[in-house]
Amino acid sequence: MTDPSTTKHPTKHDSFFSLPLLYALIIGINTYLDPRYPSLQSASKDADDFNDYLTSKLHVPGHHIINLRDTDATRDTILNGFEDLKNLLLIPLLLLLPSAMMVVV
Numbered sequence: 209m210t211d212p213s214t215t216k217h218p219t220k221h222d223s224f225f226s227l228p229l230l231y232a233l234i235i236g237i238n239t240y241l242d243p244r245y246p247s248l249q250s251a252s253k254d255a256d257d258f259n260d261y262l263t264s265k266l267h268v269p270g271h272h273i274i275n276l277r278d279t280d281a282t283r284d285t286i287l288n289g290f291e292d293l294k295n296l297l298l299i300p301l302l303l304l305l306p307s308a309m310m311v312v313v
Contacts, residue, residue, distance in 0.1 A: 230268045231296055233289040234259050235276045252277050272296060 236255025239247045259275055262268040274289045 230262065230266060231272045231293050232259075232262055232268065233274045233276070233286070233293055234262075235281045235286065237278055237281050239278055241279070 234255045236252035238249070238252045255275065255277065259273060262273060263270060274292055276285055276289060
């Protein structure tokens with residue numbers, strides 16, 4: 209039987225956790241331009257807290273995160289954010305696998 213006190217648990221310094229595996233588009237909207245949607249109290253703060261969690265606890269590099277808040281979170285900027293994330297993911301993969309063909313939808 210394995211002694212749990214001697215079991216090595218992964219840390220942020222292990223190679224798996226130090227790889228830049230995570231990317232995020234974080235959107236927080238408290239006040240919508242359309243008056244049919246009620247204002248919220250903490251959506252922007254929750255988005256900021258999630259950003260802090262990703263960077264401080266999961267060690268996601270800041271350049272892997274796109275943040276959009278309130279009036280900056282338009283349909284166009286959200287769609288552009290997804291496109292930017294696709295490009296952020298695609299470039300490193302192509303560098304690792306130059307002969308691979310990938311289709312990202």
